[in-house]
Amino acid sequence: MSTMNTSSTKLGNPGLFSKILYYVLLIVGALVSVFPFYWMFVIATNDRGAVFNIPPLLTIGDQFFNNFERVLEKSDFFQALGNSLFVSSMVTISVVFFCTLAGYAFAKYEFPLKNILFVCVIATLFVPTQLSVLPTYIIMAKLHWIDTYRALIVPAMVNAFGIFWMRQYISTSVHSELIEAGRIDGAGHFRVFWNIAIPVITPAMATLGILNFMNVWNDFFWPLVVLKNKEHYTIQIALQQLFSNRDGLDYGMIMSATFTATIPLLIVFLFFSRYFIAGLTSGAIKS
Amino acid sequence: MAEPITVRPSVSVKKPFLTEKRRSNITAYTFIAPFFIIFSIFGLYPIVFTIYLSFFKWDALGPMKYVGLKNYDLIISDPTFWISFSNTLIMGVMGTIPQLIVALFVAIMLNSALTKFKKTFRILYFMPNITSIVAVTLVFSTMFGNNGMINWILNGLGLENVAFNSGWWGVKIAISTMVMWRWTGYNAIIFLSGLQSIPIDLYEAAKIDGANRKQQLMYITLPLLKPFIIFVTLLSTIGALQLFTEPYVFLGQSGTGSTREEGVTMVTYLYSEAFRNGFFGTAAATAVMLLLITIVFSVLNMIISNRLGGDSKGGKA
Numbered sequence: 169m170s171t172m173n174t175s176s177t178k179l180g181n182p183g184l185f186s187k188i189l190y191y192v193l194l195i196v197g198a199l200v201s202v203f204p205f206y207w208m209f210v211i212a213t214n215d216r217g218a219v220f221n222i223p224p225l226l227t228i229g230d231q232f233f234n235n236f237e238r239v240l241e242k243s244d245f246f247q248a249l250g251n252s253l254f255v256s257s258m259v260t261i262s263v264v265f266f267c268t269l270a271g272y273a274f275a276k277y278e279f280p281l282k283n284i285l286f287v288c289v290i291a292t293l294f295v296p297t298q299l300s301v302l303p304t305y306i307i308m309a310k311l312h313w314i315d316t317y318r319a320l321i322v323p324a325m326v327n328a329f330g331i332f333w334m335r336q337y338i339s340t341s342v343h344s345e346l347i348e349a350g351r352i353d354g355a356g357h358f359r360v361f362w363n364i365a366i367p368v369i370t371p372a373m374a375t376l377g378i379l380n381f382m383n384v385w386n387d388f389f390w391p392l393v394v395l396k397n398k399e400h401y402t403i404q405i406a407l408q409q410l411f412s413n414r415d416g417l418d419y420g421m422i423m424s425a426t427f428t429a430t431i432p433l434l435i436v437f438l439f440f441s442r443y444f445i446a447g448l449t450s451g452a453i454k455s
Numbered sequence: 456m457a458e459p460i461t462v463r464p465s466v467s468v469k470k471p472f473l474t475e476k477r478r479s480n481i482t483a484y485t486f487i488a489p490f491f492i493i494f495s496i497f498g499l500y501p502i503v504f505t506i507y508l509s510f511f512k513w514d515a516l517g518p519m520k521y522v523g524l525k526n527y528d529l530i531i532s533d534p535t536f537w538i539s540f541s542n543t544l545i546m547g548v549m550g551t552i553p554q555l556i557v558a559l560f561v562a563i564m565l566n567s568a569l570t571k572f573k574k575t576f577r578i579l580y581f582m583p584n585i586t587s588i589v590a591v592t593l594v595f596s597t598m599f600g601n602n603g604m605i606n607w608i609l610n611g612l613g614l615e616n617v618a619f620n621s622g623w624w625g626v627k628i629a630i631s632t633m634v635m636w637r638w639t640g641y642n643a644i645i646f647l648s649g650l651q652s653i654p655i656d657l658y659e660a661a662k663i664d665g666a667n668r669k670q671q672l673m674y675i676t677l678p679l680l681k682p683f684i685i686f687v688t689l690l691s692t693i694g695a696l697q698l699f700t701e702p703y704v705f706l707g708q709s710g711t712g713s714t715r716e717e718g719v720t721m722v723t724y725l726y727s728e729a730f731r732n733g734f735f736g737t738a739a740a741t742a743v744m745l746l747l748i749t750i751v752f753s754v755l756n757m758i759i760s761n762r763l764g765g766d767s768k769g770g771k772a
Contacts, residue, residue, distance in 0.1 A: 193564065194564055204586075204595065207598065222607060224603075272486060273484075277482070293690075294689075295498070295749075296746060297697065298699070298725055299746050301725075307496070307501070322497070326489050404587055407589050426587075430587070441581075
């Protein structure tokens with residue numbers, strides 16, 4: 169290993185004791201981060217009463233499919249999962265495309281009012297989303313979009329955070345010379361964007377895509393407001409319905425549902441985590 | 456953009472309307488147009504309308520009736536509104552400040568001593584953020600139950616049971632814990648990306664000048680991390696003021712709970728005013744109050760974070 173290893177020398181070389189302390193603290197933190205997932209799975213695979221075991225039950229049981237059967241009786245679980253998949257994918261594709269376009273324009277073009285417009289974009293980050301819930305609901309009602317996927321997809325098609333994110337990344341990683349060279353060779357503006365800029369910034373696009381996918385997938389407030397009909401429910405609303413029944417909470421059932429609902433995201437995340445973390449820790453949000 | 460190359464032998468003396476400069480302006484405007492179109496319809500118009508609506512009495516069905524500042528009077532004289540306000544602040548402080556300190560230390564640890572398993576640790580620390588808040592809330596509500604795991608541990612340590620799902624502090628501790636669990640790793644990763652942007656030679660130079668590790672932290676790491684600290688605290692503050700799903704799900708399980716006073720937040724208050732009681736006017740007034748409070752806290756935040764570290768080299772985020 170090189171002695172000039174960049175990050176390990178930053179705070180000087182800690183001694184053996186602090187190294188052990190670091191590891192212990194990090195591992196404890198990691199355990200705290202992961203334990204609730206494990207606990208979710210423990211309850212999902214055990215009998216109804218397992219949640220209330222004293223001392224707490226910590227072993228995995230064999231009741232998962234029994235529990236999950238009750239989920240299927242009480243809800244259109246897979247339909248809701250499919251709805252979430254559809255809505256999240258549509259929003260994500262759109263957000264990545266439009267935010268990259270806008271971020272590229274803000275990073276690489278000079279045009280009148282550019283700075284003012286960018287400040288406007290940033291300012292929208294500070295407006296509480298709930299502030300606009302009521303009128304947006306009314307707009308949706310006027311458009312007859314209540315209880316449709318359009319109500320979830322269209323308002324979310326582009327957002328300020330994504331534009332900010334892409335602009336930061338593009339301004340450091342796409343060289344203006346390349347763009348000019350492309351223009352001189354006769355390529356149109358969009359062609360330059362597509363063939364020259366896009367290949368360089370895919371890590372940032374992947375990161376934005378995953379962050380956005382997770383946000384939409386996990387969104388609870390807005391779907392709760394606009395979705396009325398059971399068959400349109402996204403997975404979060406379907407989950408909430410499972411525990412709003414009166415006859416005591418069936419935690420085995422609920423956890424088998426939440427665990428199954430978490431798996432698609434876990435897969436997406438673990439599959440892309442390399443690009444994702446790379447996109448998060450390089451380039452982006454640098455001043 | 457470079458100046459256009461227009462050396463084609465032109466017949467007419469007049470410049471064509473679509474010069475290269477104009478063309479590039481039009482392109483830029485086209486590229487940013489989707490945001491501004493969508494934002495005007497689903498962002499700007501609703502904000503203006505909310506402010507307008509806050510002066511009317513309306514149940515979303517019948518005609519709107521102008522009532523002036525009555526809605527503001529109503530919410531200001533409603534004790535539940537003030538409970539929701541103080542709850543939001545208390546849970547905001549409890550969930551945010553310890554979280555940011557822990558996140559900073561996690562980031563420094565992830566950046567410094569370890570050369571092995573760094574990537575694994577990053578993934579593990581980030582994992583809480585990928586679960587839905589609903590799932591997180593459910594899992595934690597079983598752990599914080601009356602006979603749940605946390606109370607079992609407390610008993611084991613010789614302490615009394617805490618009523619996490621009904622006590623004034625209990626509810627707040629439980630909800631803040633959920634918030635902390637979900638966001639600490641996320642913020643640590645953002646801090647980490649800041650730490651990695653600090654040039655290594657600064658530390659080398661400091662070491663040559665005889666600075667110890669504490670001094671390096673105070674005079675290099677923190678000042679240079681300032682834009683990231685501002686960014687993260689700002690987003691956390693805004694997030695904390697908008698707390699909704701955790702209390703809604705955690706207290707809503709028994710039926711009517713989302714406005715139970717131990718855990719009602721400004722957004723759950725807003726939600727039940729509008730969608731339970733049908734008082735859209737007072738809900739709008741609540742939303743306007745929330746906006747004002749958000750602006751006040753964002754500005755306060757900027758001032759405090761700007762003082763932090765003193766050094767102005769941090770620049771803008």
